Amino acid sequence: MVDVTKRHLQELRDDDWDSHKEKVTTFMVKYDIEIPNMEEKYVVPRRRQFRGGRPHVTNLHHFRVEVFLSVIDLQLQELDYRFDEVSKELLICMSCFNPINQFSSFDINKLIRLAKFYPNEFSSVEISFMEDSLKNFIVNIKSDERFLNLKNLNELSMKLVETQKNETHPIVYMLLKLVLLLPVATTSVERAFSGMTQIKSKLRNSMGDQLLNDCLVTSLEKDLFFSVSIDAIVNRFQHMKTRREQL
Secondary structure: OHHHHHHHHHHHHHHOHHHHHHHHHHHHHHOOOOOOOOOOEOOOOOOOOOOOOOOOOEHHHHHHHHHHHHHHHHHHHHHHHHOOHHHHHHHHHHHHHOOHHHHOOOOHHHHHHHHOOOOOOOOHHHHHOHHHHHHHHHHHHHOOHHHOOOOOHHHHHHHHHHOOHHHHOHHHHHHHHHHHHHHHHHHHHHHHHHHHHHHOOHHHOOOOHHHHHHHHHHHHOHHHHHOOOHHHHHHHHHHHHHHHHHO
């Protein structure tokens, strides 16, 4: 779907300006909105015009290049940033655990490829036995009626624990847990980087790693720290001060 969306956006960028302009024109006529002359100079609304600050462009150039094409380019860049080749491969491999339609998406080779992304979790010996483990897993699961109507990976994981098949297929269950953790870990990393840009600003660029780490913890775990009373913090500080004096 990512590739399809990118192709569609590229086609829209290359060939659909005229049809887009026609739709906008129809909308403006319907609601009695003044249609600008595309050959006239574009005037920035409600802004003071600085001499020599902005090149003179036509309405056509502004609306086509600076608006229409620019927005599509931003969307394409965002897709490339969020779904690079590695990310897409991870998503495709993760989808092979999908239990819908009796595991119709199950693909042993792709799941082995997924396991190779985690060398710290799966040894070379475990990878060599992964194919047999996955074959045993899928045969076992498909023959069990309790797994027929599962809708997502969460239900699959819970059903494995409920039926204790997580102990029968520990390597496969470990891979499934990593698949479930990946979106959460990715979101946590994005939150951390977002918090870092707010905390370590230009005014605090010389902040040390330890202080930055302490500030990030309090920023990212706000709900936890809101539950801590001021008195508890003061008492803890006084206790630490007393310990230092005793030492």
